[in-house]
Amino acid sequence: MSALSASALLLAVEHVSLSFGGVKAVTDISFSVPRGEICALIGPNGAGKSSLLNVINGVYRPQGGRVVYDGLVTSRSAPRQAALGGIARTFQNVALFKGMSVLDNVLTGRNVRVGAGWIEQVLGLPRARAEADLHRHRAEEILAFLHIQAHRDTPVGKLPYGLQKRVELARAIASEPQLLLLDEPMAGMNLEEKMDMSCFILDINRDLGTTVVLIEHDLGVVMDISDHVVVLDYGRKIADGPPARVRDDPQVIAAYIGAH
Amino acid sequence: MDFFLEVLIGGLLAGIMYSMVAIGFVLIYKASGVFNFAQGSMVLFAALTFVSLVERGFAFWSAFATTLGAMLALAWAIERGVLRPLVNRPPITLFMATLGVSFIIEGLAQLLWGAQVHGLELGIKDEPIDLGGILLSRFDLFAAGIAALLVLALSLLFSRTRIGLSLRSVASDPLAALATGIRVQRIWAVVWAVAGFVGLIAGLLWGARLGVQFSLSLVVLKALPVLIIGGFSSIGGAIVGGLIVGAGEKLAEVYAGPVIGDGLENWFPYVLALLFLLVRPAGLFGQRTIERV
Numbered sequence A: 001m002s003a004l005s006a007s008a009l010l011l012a013v014e015h016v017s018l019s020f021g022g023v024k025a026v027t028d029i030s031f032s033v034p035r036g037e038i039c040a041l042i043g044p045n046g047a048g049k050s051s052l053l054n055v056i057n058g059v060y061r062p063q064g065g066r067v068v069y070d071g072l073v074t075s076r077s078a079p080r081q082a083a084l085g086g087i088a089r090t091f092q093n094v095a096l097f098k099g100m101s102v103l104d105n106v107l108t109g110r111n112v113r114v115g116a117g118w119i120e121q122v123l124g125l126p127r128a129r130a131e132a133d134l135h136r137h138r139a140e141e142i143l144a145f146l147h148i149q150a151h152r153d154t155p156v157g158k159l160p161y162g163l164q165k166r167v168e169l170a171r172a173i174a175s176e177p178q179l180l181l182l183d184e185p186m187a188g189m190n191l192e193e194k195m196d197m198s199c200f201i202l203d204i205n206r207d208l209g210t211t212v213v214l215i216e217h218d219l220g221v222v223m224d225i226s227d228h229v230v231v232l233d234y235g236r237k238i239a240d241g242p243p244a245r246v247r248d249d250p251q252v253i254a255a256y257i258g259a260h
Numbered sequence B: 001m002d003f004f005l006e007v008l009i010g011g012l013l014a015g016i017m018y019s020m021v022a023i024g025f026v027l028i029y030k031a032s033g034v035f036n037f038a039q040g041s042m043v044l045f046a047a048l049t050f051v052s053l054v055e056r057g058f059a060f061w062s063a064f065a066t067t068l069g070a071m072l073a074l075a076w077a078i079e080r081g082v083l084r085p086l087v088n089r090p091p092i093t094l095f096m097a098t099l100g101v102s103f104i105i106e107g108l109a110q111l112l113w114g115a116q117v118h119g120l121e122l123g124i125k126d127e128p129i130d131l132g133g134i135l136l137s138r139f140d141l142f143a144a145g146i147a148a149l150l151v152l153a154l155s156l157l158f159s160r161t162r163i164g165l166s167l168r169s170v171a172s173d174p175l176a177a178l179a180t181g182i183r184v185q186r187i188w189a190v191v192w193a194v195a196g197f198v199g200l201i202a203g204l205l206w207g208a209r210l211g212v213q214f215s216l217s218l219v220v221l222k223a224l225p226v227l228i229i230g231g232f233s234s235i236g237g238a239i240v241g242g243l244i245v246g247a248g249e250k251l252a253e254v255y256a257g258p259v260i261g262d263g264l265e266n267w268f269p270y271v272l273a274l275l276f277l278l279v280r281p282a283g284l285f286g287q288r289t290i291e292r293v
Helices: A003-008 A049-056 A079-084 A102-113 A118-123 A126-145 A161-174 A191-207 A219-225 A243-247 A250-257 B002-032 B039-055 B060-083 B091-113 B138-160 B162-172 B174-179 B184-210 B214-230 B235-260 B264-279
Strands: A009-020 A023-034 A038-042 A064-069 A087-089 A179-183 A211-215 A228-233 A236-241 B128-131 B134-137
Touching: A009 A049, A009 A211, A023 A049, A023 A064, A023 A211, A023 A228, A023 A236, A038 A049, A038 A191, A038 A219, A049 A064, A049 A179, A049 A211, A079 A087, A079 B174, A087 A161, A102 A126, A102 A161, A102 B162, A118 A126, A118 B138, A118 B162, A126 A161, A161 A179, A161 A191, A191 A211, A191 A219, A219 A243, A228 A243, A228 A250, A236 A243, A236 A250, B002 B039, B002 B134, B002 B138, B002 B162, B002 B184, B002 B214, B002 B235, B039 B060, B039 B091, B039 B184, B039 B214, B060 B091, B060 B184, B091 B214, B128 B138, B134 B138, B138 B162, B138 B184, B138 B235, B162 B174, B162 B184, B174 B184, B184 B214, B214 B235, B214 B264, B235 B264
Parallel strands: A038 A211, A038 A228, A087 A179, A179 A211
Antiparallel strands: A009 A023, A009 A064, A228 A236, B128 B134
């Protein structure tokens, strides 16, 4: 592989295998994600998609293979290192801080960007104050970007599900990540909410230059917004390529329809 | 009127003492959703360690520093050894674990320092001073001053720094907090350390007030109504709850006691707490749980 193409890659998953006890979740999976693209991971339930996201952001350590992120091997890192390195994520079941306001939730996303120590913050020293203003300002920008300013002070638990998903997205991009991992960002949404969410993901990718890896079951959405689709079935990769080609792949059709 | 004020202010000052214990609970509860029953025995352990060191010839500050070190080690051991392995278990499991820890600490304290009652002298004479015709206990005023300082320091720590926001996020969803890059384990360690420190302060004040003995760990039982009234997750609530309990029990004792019977002071706070449970289960400042059904 040439030096040029290596630096164009943000993420490379190389021969990753993961099992829980005797159950193999993921077997020898490799794929790579160039900077700036939207990559979709699809496959039937239990195909190993979420496990793979958990490997990428350091929740699970793979038994075999490695993950190269931004030129560094990260397969032995923990979620905090991943977050500091610029990987942010959302969860399949919304994992927000329910009693806290929308703004506070988004501010927690800024946590990795805090430079001032707690003593400076207690004393209200200039650097800590300037930083607090900046974080507040960036959080407001993100609320505006995702059209949730009106809910700024609402406790997240009181918002409808579709908006909660959006707040979770806001918290993830608040850290200004290079790589955004979205675990079923549109699960349980109606058509209109899905279209909104698709637009937001495209906006984030285009305006902020964030590389996105997402898991999604709605194939229509996947084909519309992604540059690149990786198909998993029973923990193995069965297809990898641009949406148009993957859609017509006989193995993919078989996995989805069950025909052979 | 002067007599009423005297009783009221005396009650409020005594209430602050309850608040000191309650704050220790609130800290742990906020960070990990655990009702740490062992807070009471931490208070006892602190007072006993301090007083035993002083009796062995330590100067005040070196005894204070040594005890603080012991409290931090104890808090660290509980967090690391008991609660962390039990993370994500149901609240009742955690509560039972802290109950067990509570008895272990008491046993340990007895093993280490013996079971006799010690007097603890902080150098503040418990004699009344006259403020505009109202007699107030010098010691109570001192304790209230310490409590005010403590609360000020804690609120600065939790409102100004990211520790406060991190604390609430960790309490709400540890996994999500981890993914946003919050050092969950460090937050827990900080909170337990602070709870240990608060336990030490409460132990010194209560020890000086009641003498250092094993019944000191029973102050937990007085902290309970304070927490129910103020709310389990608010430091401000612990203060207000303490004031209400302190003033309420003294006024009840003085004005209703002669009618209903002596000792009203001892059970009146629980009546108050029961009323609050019926009317406002989350307490005055507690976070109401929001659940969509």
